[in-house]
Amino acid sequence: MSDAATLDVFDRRESEVRGYIRAFPTVFDRASGSTLIDADGREYLDFFAGAGVLNYGHNNPVFTRALIEYLERDGIIHGLDMATSAKRSFIEAFERYVLEPRGLDHKLQFTGPTGANAVEAALKVARQATGRSNVVAFTNGFHGLSLGALAATGNSTYREAAGITLDGITRLPFDGYLGIDVDTLDLLEKMLDDPGSGLDLPAAVIVEAVQGEGGINVASVPWLQRLRSLTESRGILLILDEIQAGVGRTGAFFAFEAAGIVPDIVTVSKSISGSGLPMSLVLLRPEVDVWKPGAHTGTFRGNNLAFVSARVALETYWADSALTDGVAAKSALLRAELDRIAAEHPELGLAPRGRGLMYGLACDGDRTLAARISAEAFTRGLIIETSGAFDEVLKFLPALTITDDELRRGLAIVRESLDAVLAG
Known part of the structure; x- marks a missing residue:
């Protein structure tokens, strides 16, 4: 990590209550759509969306223009x-x-x-x-x-x-x-x-x-x-x-x-x-x-x-059904890939569950597995969190506006991360 992305000041001055910074240890600097960029210029695909805050992605230009216009007119x-x-x-x-x-x-x-x-x-x-x-x-x-x-x-x-x-x-x-x-x-x-x-x-x-x-x-x-x-x-x-x-x-x-x-x-x-x-x-x-x-x-x-x-x-x-139609199609893509991953590893007892673009891959057979996949995915440029009483569920919350290509790319990283964890 370069000087630009160092976490020293956070370790020195921010309360021990900080959480997500520990799971995703870099200094984020910019973001657009489903991409986060850290202070060193490294890009990360976002399957986290601010824990569900950014359903329309980061810095959506439609909102940015409206906010700038509002500020400029006082x-x-x-x-x-x-x-x-x-x-x-x-x-x-x-x-x-x-x-x-x-x-x-x-x-x-x-x-x-x-x-x-x-x-x-x-x-x-x-x-x-x-x-x-x-x-x-x-x-x-x-x-x-x-x-x-x-x-x-x-x-x-x-x-x-x-x-x-x-x-x-x-x-x-x-x-x-x-x-x-x-x-x-x-x-x-x-x-x-x-x-x-x-x-x-x-x-x-x-x-x-x-x-x-x-x-x-x-x-x-x-x-x-x-x-x-x-x-x-x-x-x-x-x-x-x-x-x-x-x-x-x-x-x-x-x-x-x-x-x-x-x-x-x-x-x-x-x-x-x-x-x-x-x-x-x-x-x-x-x-x-x-x-x-x-x-x-x-x-x-x-x-x-x-x-x-x-x-x-x-x-x-929300004036028409374009967004919800898109979510339905992406949800089917996401569910199909999670089902395939689960079927390829029957010994792990993986269980996909969810609706829309709010999905989890439950790893009840090994409650540490989801966190290890998340950590490995971060090293490969994907931000994805865990949930559940034991953090045993890998949690998929991509932006509703994510492209099919981005969704597939993120799912490929999840698959690679699972394979790396199992091989490790």
């Missing part, structure tokens, strides 16, 4: 929750391209800029709207690391960092947690209907249609439909966490669309701004929007630059 950057032309245009675009085509009547709440901010707001308003405090969350769920969101998160490594007890959550098994032949909602229904179960009637159930950090676990359509039925019939609010699986990542704009259900509350962040600028929002059914003015605030809930790029993203990619 457009409002920071506005708290004041009315601005940038916010108005985004709301109108979201209404036109997302809500109305799906028959959704949800209100929009702009929270602080992270997904955890959105989850905190969702949990608070659910408790206010119902007058109840308990919330059901699921095994391997990830909802953020602030205390309320962390209580709903399953991973013990994150939970142990809280330093205090994490209360107000009942944890139940996600779809498939007990095997494919067990409908885990039998337990939820039994506990809801049994006054001796010890389960207080929840204010809400929070769930990911596809668990990202938990290992790319996909909830089946019947499971989600039954969950919606159970919650609706008992006056329990259903919160869909679409922070990583949403904004086209699984094919449709929302991952829950495959089940044909309508949640009471939806949390959205990561790729909603399109450009990578921080932005989060909560979608609320009108009857759930019980907030008093100013009851939940945040200094940076009005990131107008994010509103600009988010509007352009909707107008550019």
